[in-house]
Amino acid sequence: MLQAVSFAFMIVFPNLALMGLGFYMQKSGKINTTFIDTASNIVFNFGLPCLLFFSVIKSEVNFAEQSTLILAGFITTFVLFFGAETYAKFFVPAVRDKGVFVQGVFRSNMAIISLSVATNAYGAVGTSVGAIYMGIITILYNILSVITLSRTSQNTNFKSQSIDIIKKIFTNPLIIALVSAFVYKGLELPLPPKPITKTGELMANIALPLALICAGATLDLKSMFGLSGVSMQASIGRVIVAPLVAVLAGVLLQLPPVQFGVLFVMVASPAAAASYVMAKAMGGNDVLAANILAFTTVVSMIGLAVGMAWLRVAGLV
Incomplete structure (x- = not known):
């Protein structure tokens, strides 16, 4: 049991520490919103795409072997x-x-959160498996978000906004990087020349630490503790119900330990930052979205640690 708790602590603590650093730096005035916005843009447009692209093309992961994991992801999401x-x-x-x-x-x-935890837990293999899972499920997430926000938005112009969001899906740097990596890997091309690979790896190395610092710097404690009833209900769904559904899917499909662990951390992480952006763009309640994001960002990290410790004891991850 002690070994399981130690394992869970080691994979979650670095994330919490970096988020705490970001929160401290923002509150003490060492960084401001301009830095956070600029750094977030660098991570989103350059750092994460490089991380995902090189993780996939350098991986020894068999795509066919991950079909069951992807199926589990689809089942859980639906x-x-x-x-x-x-x-x-x-x-x-x-x-x-x-x-x-x-x-x-x-x-x-x-x-940001899931990929970082998967890397902490399983190293390069966790990054590779997580990147492939994320690439496919991210596309599904965006499609479902457009559907639900379009049907419930009060904005009468939601059709044009939906088209705009769909365009953004296919111009999303993360999706472009992953699709490019899948094609590159599928064609069995050799690795790019060393100078290009080294440059990409250096850019990839800054992605997760900088993203976690920015995530911590954007935490709003007032919003987090000012939860409405709907916000709390959604947070319970994200923090408790979602991980349980993932565990059930993993058990039913008998996923091997690494894939089981990746599925759990991919599903059990906080609400996506993009959920706030899309809610605001499509006329949804952006204050509600911000409250869900803030609360789950902190609480889900505890859930991840407890869940991974329990799964470790059960011999599932």
């Missing part, structure tokens, strides 16, 4: 999506809250 839609229909009265609630339940922060 169960959470349709379950949240059904719940919202009966128990979330405000129209502007419905899509935000649904998105808060099913959409996790895979690109």
Whole structure:
């Protein structure tokens, strides 16, 4: 048991420490919103794409062997999506809250939190497996987000906004990097020349630490503790229900330990930062989205540690 707790602590503590550093730096005035915005843009447009691209093309992971993991991801996502839609229909009265609630339940922060935890837990293999999973499920996340926010938004021009969001999906740097990596890997091309590979690796190395610092710097404790009823319900769905659905899917499909662990950390992470951006863009309740994001960012890290420790004791990861 002690070994399991130590394992969970080691994979979660670096993330919490970097987020805590970001929170401290922002509160003490060492960094400001201009730095956070600029750094976030660097991570999103350059750092993470390089990390994902080189993780995939250098991986020894067999894509066919991950088909069961991807299936588990689809099952988990659809169960959470349709379950949240059904719940919202009966128990979330405000129209502007419905899509935000649904998105808060099913959409996790895979690109930053999950990928970092998977790397801490399993090293390069965890990064590679996580990157492939994330590349496919991210596309599904964006499609489902457009659907739920379009149907529940009060904005009468949601059709044009949906088209704009769909365009953004296919111009998303992370998706472009992953699709390019899948094609590159599928063609069995050799690794790029050493200078290019080294440059890409250096850029990739800054992605997760800088992203976690920025995530910590954007935490809003007032929003986090000013939870409304709907916000708390969505947070419970993200922090408790989503991980349990992932565990059930992993057990039913008998995933091997590394894939089981990757599935869990990909699903059990906080609400995605993109959920706030999309809610705001499509006329949803952006304050509700911010509350869900802030609360789950902190609480989910505890859930990740407890969940991984329990799964370790059970011999599943």
